Amino acid sequence: MENNQNYNTELQGKIALVTGGTKGIGRAIADRLHEAGATVIVTARNKPDDGELKYHFIATDLTQHAEADKVVKEVNDKFGSVDILVNNIGGSDAPGGGFGALTDDHWQNALQLNLLAPVRLDRAVLPKMLAQKDGVIIHISSLSGLIPIYDALGAYGVSKAALNNYSKSLSKEVSPKGVRVLTVSPGMVKTGAADDYLQAAAVESGLSVEETTENLIKSQGGIPMGRMAQPQDVAELIGFLVSPRGSYLTGANYIIDGGTHPMV
Numbered sequence: 001m002e003n004n005q006n007y008n009t010e011l012q013g014k015i016a017l018v019t020g021g022t023k024g025i026g027r028a029i030a031d032r033l034h035e036a037g038a039t040v041i042v043t044a045r046n047k048p049d050d051g052e053l054k055y056h057f058i059a060t061d062l063t064q065h066a067e068a069d070k071v072v073k074e075v076n077d078k079f080g081s082v083d084i085l086v087n088n089i090g091g092s093d094a095p096g097g098g099f100g101a102l103t104d105d106h107w108q109n110a111l112q113l114n115l116l117a118p119v120r121l122d123r124a125v126l127p128k129m130l131a132q133k134d135g136v137i138i139h140i141s142s143l144s145g146l147i148p149i150y151d152a153l154g155a156y157g158v159s160k161a162a163l164n165n166y167s168k169s170l171s172k173e174v175s176p177k178g179v180r181v182l183t184v185s186p187g188m189v190k191t192g193a194a195d196d197y198l199q200a201a202a203v204e205s206g207l208s209v210e211e212t213t214e215n216l217i218k219s220q221g222g223i224p225m226g227r228m229a230q231p232q233d234v235a236e237l238i239g240f241l242v243s244p245r246g247s248y249l250t251g252a253n254y255i256i257d258g259g260t261h262p263m264v
Contacts, residue, residue, distance in 0.1 A: 008035065008036060008037060009036070009037045010036050010037065010243045010244055010245070011033060011036040011037045011038035011084070011242070011243065012037035012038075013037070014033075014037070014038045014039070014083040014084055015038070015039050015041070015075065015079045015080065015081060015082055015083050015084070016030075016033045016038040016039065016040050016041070016082075016083065016084040016085075016086065016242070017040075017041045017042075017043070017071075017072075017075055017082045017084070017085050017086070017125070018030045018033070018040060018041070018042050018043070018086045018088055019042075019043045019044075019062060019086065019087055019088050019089040019117070019118075019121065020042075020043070020044055020088040020089035020090070021040070021041075021042025021043060021044065021055065021086075021088065022042055022044040022046075022047070022048045022053060022057070023044075023048065023191070023192060023193075024189075024191035024192060024193055024194075024231055025088060025140065025186065025189060025191060025231045025234050025235070026042065026044075026086075026088040026089070027042075027231070028230075028231035028232050028234065028235035029086055029088060029231075029234070029235045029238050029239075030042050030055055031235065032232070032235035032236060032238060032239040033084065033086075033238075033239065033242070034054075034055065035239075036239055036243065038083075038084065039056075039079060040055040040056070041055060041056045041057075041058065041075055041079065042055045042056070042057055042058070043057070043058045043059070043060045043062065043071055043089075044057070044059070044060075044089075045059065045060070045061050046059065047059060056078070056079075058071050058074055058075075062089060062113075062117035062120065062121060063109075063112040063113055063116070063117055065120070067120075068117070068120035068121040068123070068124045069120075069124050071121070071124070072121070072124035072125055076128070081128045081129075081132065082125045082128065082129070082135070083129075083134065083135055083136070084135070084136050084138075084242045085121065085122070085125050085135070085136070085137045085138065086138045086140065086238060086242075087117070087118035087121060087122070087137070087138065087139045087140060088140045089113065089117055089118075090113060090114045090140060090141075090142070090156075090160070091113060091114075091156070091193065092109075092110055092113075092114075092153060092155060092156035092197075093106070093109055094106035094109070094110060094153075094154065094155045094156065095204065096151055096153075096201060096204060096205070097151065098150055098151050098154065099150070099154060102154060102155055106155050107155050107158075109155075110155035110156055110158070110159040111155075111159050111162070113159070114156065114159035114160055114162075114163055115159050115162045115163050115166065118139055118163060118166075119166065122137055122170065125137070126174065126179065129174075129178075129179045130174065130177050130178070130179060132178075133177060133178030133179075134178050134179070135178070135179040135180070136179070136180045136181075136182070136241070136242045137170070137179065137180070137181045137182070138181075138182050138183075138184060138238060138241060138242065139163055139164075139166075139167045139181070139182070139183045139184070140183075140184055140186070140234075141160045141163050141164050141167070141183050141184065141185040141253065142156070142157070142160045142185055142186060143185050143186065143187040143188075143220060143255065143257050143260060143261060144156055144157035144160055145157055145159075145160030145161040145163065145164050145185060146161070146164075146185060146255070146261060146263075147220050147221070147260075147261065149216070149219050149220065151219075160185075163183070164183055164185070164253055167181055167182070167183040167253070168183070168251055168253070171250050171251035172251065175250045175251060180246075180247075180249065180250040181250055181251065182241050182246075182249060182250060182251070182252060182253075182254065183252070183253040183254065184234065184237060184238060184241070184253075184254045184256065185253055185254065185255045185256070185257070186229060186234050186256050186257065187220065187223065187228075187229060187255075187256065187257025187258060187260045187261075188216070188217065188220070188223065188228045188229065188257075188260075189228060189229045189230070189231060189233075189234060190228045190229065190230055190231070191231055194228075198212050198213050198216070201216075220257075220260050221260050221261075221262050222260065223257070223258040223259065223260050224258060224259035224260070225258035225259055226258075227258065228258075229256060229257070229258060233256060234256055237254060237256055241254070
């Protein structure tokens, strides 16, 4: 059967908000949605210095309570509404070393960034999505939410596991009202942030960056495809999920890890 779908216009007229959209996975997602015709808005704490950002930018720290409402108000005032929300921000400032190395602040920071920031932003965009009975929300989680790496990513993994549960719960609530909610869990992705993390972990462990990377890959069970993902690999999956081609998909967690996850 001939496929006449034009992937360059399938998001024409849609307004997409991508958090953490100035670099790494977020920037690749923003570029992919733009290529499909969407009007893209990106957020980050700081505007990039390269001067190449071609999307409307909102400086914000979504770990702060009032920031989500501020962002969505600006988007609604300038563009009308949010049709596609990609909750991409996340990360960890916690040290390795297991539970004994983690303070209350480490746990709080992980939960604020990886769970509560998406919760707040969802809460801000959902009223309009529900009113128009249409919209897509994507939560970028992590393989660490499914495969605990206690000695390196304990608080991060727990916060991502909480995000997975929340995302599924939200999908059960709002999918009958026309809003699709999906989770994407990347494995190891070759980004600047990943490089920075591996370099810091190498210094902490006294190993080389190569040894640290190899140990982290082994702790997750290896990567059968033999390489880390590129940000564009994740962005291509997002482009499909938010498109009309993914219109029957909701409530699922899509693992993109080169075959690492061991479960059937």
